[in-house]
Amino acid sequence: MSERLTRQESRRRTRERLLAAAAELFAERGxxxxxxxxxxxxxxxxxxxxxxNFDGKDALVAELLQERTRREAEEVRxxxxxxxxxAEAFAALRAWHRERARNLDTWLALRMELLLHAxxxxxxxxxxxxxxxxxxxxxxxxxxxxxxRDGAATPADPAFLALIAHALEDGLLIQRALDPESVGEEAxxxxxxLLLRSWTALAGETGEGEAPG
Amino acid sequence: MSERLTRQESRRRTRERLLAAAAELFAERGxxxxxxxxxxxxxxxxxxxxxxNFDGKDALVAELLQERTRREAEEVRxxxxxxxxxAEAFAALRAWHRERARNLDTWLALRMELLLHAxxxxxxxxxxxxxxxxxxxxxxxxxxxxxxRDGAATPADPAFLALIAHALEDGLLIQRALDPESVGEEAxxxxxxLLLRSWTALAGETGEGEAPG
DNA sequence: GTCTATAAAGAGATAGAC
DNA sequence: GTCTATCTCTTTATAGAC
Numbered sequence: 323m324s325e326r327l328t329r330q331e332s333r334r335r336t337r338e339r340l341l342a343a344a345a346e347l348f349a350e351r352g353x354x355x356x357x358x359x360x361x362x363x364x365x366x367x368x369x370x371x372x373x374x375n376f377d378g379k380d381a382l383v384a385e386l387l388q389e390r391t392r393r394e395a396e397e398v399r400x401x402x403x404x405x406x407x408x409a410e411a412f413a414a415l416r417a418w419h420r421e422r423a424r425n426l427d428t429w430l431a432l433r434m435e436l437l438l439h440a441x442x443x444x445x446x447x448x449x450x451x452x453x454x455x456x457x458x459x460x461x462x463x464x465x466x467x468x469x470x471r472d473g474a475a476t477p478a479d480p481a482f483l484a485l486i487a488h489a490l491e492d493g494l495l496i497q498r499a500l501d502p503e504s505v506g507e508e509a510x511x512x513x514x515x516l517l518l519r520s521w522t523a524l525a526g527e528t529g530e531g532e533a534p535g
Numbered sequence: 536m537s538e539r540l541t542r543q544e545s546r547r548r549t550r551e552r553l554l555a556a557a558a559e560l561f562a563e564r565g566x567x568x569x570x571x572x573x574x575x576x577x578x579x580x581x582x583x584x585x586x587x588n589f590d591g592k593d594a595l596v597a598e599l600l601q602e603r604t605r606r607e608a609e610e611v612r613x614x615x616x617x618x619x620x621x622a623e624a625f626a627a628l629r630a631w632h633r634e635r636a637r638n639l640d641t642w643l644a645l646r647m648e649l650l651l652h653a654x655x656x657x658x659x660x661x662x663x664x665x666x667x668x669x670x671x672x673x674x675x676x677x678x679x680x681x682x683x684r685d686g687a688a689t690p691a692d693p694a695f696l697a698l699i700a701h702a703l704e705d706g707l708l709i710q711r712a713l714d715p716e717s718v719g720e721e722a723x724x725x726x727x728x729l730l731l732r733s734w735t736a737l738a739g740e741t742g743e744g745e746a747p748g
Numbered sequence: 749g750t751c752t753a754t755a756a757a758g759a760g761a762t763a764g765a766c
Numbered sequence: 767g768t769c770t771a772t773c774t775c776t777t778t779a780t781a782g783a784c
Contacts (some may be wrong), residue, residue: 333767352651354567357759370769373761427654434647438565441640441712451714458710458717478729485718486703486726489710493702497671499654501664504671505698513699516691520733523740546749570777583751586779751784759776766769 337375339365341386349432353383353439387436387446391453402460408468416511423498423507430499433492458484468518474525483521487514550588552578554599562645566596566652600649600659604666615673621681629724635708636720643712646705671697681731687738696734700727 343365347356358379362372376382401418405411422429440450462484469476476483490513498505506512556578560569571592575585589595614631618624635642653663675697682689689696703726711718719725 329767336767350655352565352567354565358761359759368769369761371767374767378760431651431654434651437709437713438644438647441644442563442565447713451716454710454713455717477733481717482722482725482729485707485710485722486729489703489706489726490699491706492709493704493706494698496650496705497667497698497702500650500660500667503664504668504694509695509698512695513702516695516699517730517733520690520730520737524733524736526740527736542749549749571779572777581751582779584749587749591778749784751782753781753783755778755780757776757778760774762773763771764769765771766767 333375336365336367336371340367340372340375340382341389344382344386345390345432346428348383348386348435349428353435383436383439384443384446387440388449390432390436391449395453395456398457398460402463408471411464411468412511412515415514416508419508419510422495426495426499430495454488458488461488465518465521469522469525472522472525474522477521477524483517487517490514490517546588549578549580549584553580553585553588553595554602557595557599558603558645559641561596561599561648562641566648596649596652597656597659600653601662603645603649604662608666608669611670611673615676621684624677624681625724625728628727629721632721632723636711639708639712643708667701671701674701678731678734682735682738685735685738687735690734690737696730700730703727703730 340361344356344361347360347364350356358372359369361382362369365371372382376385401414405414437450440446458481462480465483465487466476466480491510494505494509494513498507498509553574557569557574560573560577563569571585572582574595575582578584585595589598614627618627650663653659671694675693678696678700679689679693682693704723707718707722707726711720711722
């Protein structure tokens with residue numbers, strides 16, 4: 323029985339190495355630009371091992387997408403859990419984005435590759451959509467809390483404010499990837515902070531304590 | 536001489552049809568997923584015509600990227616030119632985005648394909664970066680004008696506000712492509728309007744007539 | 749300028765040995 | 767489970783006819 327577990331474990335490790343190699347190559351050369359042979363080779367195997375563990379490239383892509391989506395969803399849950407104060411929340415956000423800024427091109431390329439794949443593969447779309455909804459939901463909770471802390475009413479549907487904040491991540495990272503000179507490393511966090519401040523101001527102006535939506 | 540013009544004209548038309556076919560296929564199947572033969576066939580030719588007009592697929596991609604970039608830069612210039620009132624400006628923006636929303640998937644996929652290609656091709660990056668700078672510059676002008684109209688000071692560097700508004704386009708379109716249920720057709724325009732209103736509020740609160748950065 | 753034919757390389761996938 | 771060998775199809779690119 324312990325031998326069986328070892329075999330399962332070995333299989334799991336091989337699959338993981340193949341998935342990691344695929345992620346690298348997809349970022350570098352695109353999903354279509356990376357061949358099965360290149361993926362297997364970077365993982366330290368040959369094509370035989372690949373086909374022994376995956377039904378084909380499409381199956382691997384689908385699994386990679388699921389893996390990354392699940393991992394990101396977990397990170398969102400963790401991030402939403404911690405952070406008692408506003409300062410803490412922003413410190414965490416800053417750390418998170420500094421890490422991401424370090425290998426922006428790689429990370430963004432992979433996200434966009436998987437995203438394009440999902441947009442073109444109807445059965446995978448709900449998976450991505452669910453992850454995005456989750457992230458926006460957590461953000462909406464945070465926005466509501468922050469505005470509450472200031473005693474301000476929410477100046478618009480919190481879900482819409484969260485959508486704006488969330489969408490800004492992709493948008494600003496794209497701008498930075500194209501033109502690093504014009505977009506600072508901390509643009510995302512700076513922008514979210516500015517938005518929160520301005521929404522607080524807007525809420526104060528629109529009427530204290532009013533609660534729309 | 537008129538014969539020469541005719542030949543030039545004919546060549547130009549062929550190249551344009553090839554470029555248009557390539558744009559369609561890149562959006563549908565990705566740059567790497569679309570073969571030269573498929574491109575030529577959709578344009579109504581064979582591979583021979585393709586290689587008679589382009590040095591290869593890479594050359595066509597580079598040219599497509601330049602063409603699309605130039606066209607978008609022109610649109611930005613036109614949009615920046617017209618629009619006397621705020622209402623006019625938003626009406627134009629709304630029309631523009633309604634049109635874009637109609638074939639969102641196609642448009643976004645092509646933009647992201649070209650964007651990925653540019654990120655991976657160092658010599659093409661400045662081209663894209665320039666176009667983005669131009670768009671942000673025009674937006675910055677618009678933001679400044681709108682806030683001025685309200686007699687409000689600009690609550691932050693107008694370039695940064697413009698960056699936020701501009702980045703939101705990509706970000707929100709991505710969210711809508713993944714999850715149309717949760718993101719309205721007019722999300723982009725609605726968001727920009729909300730941002731303008733909240734920045735006005737923030738400026739009023741921070742101190743009337745102050746002009747930072 | 750565009751077509752047909754073809755060379756040469758690369759891709760995904762399977763079979764059989766170990 | 768992984769490797770080597772092999773099949774088949776697709777791809778890029780070139781040459782030569784028209």
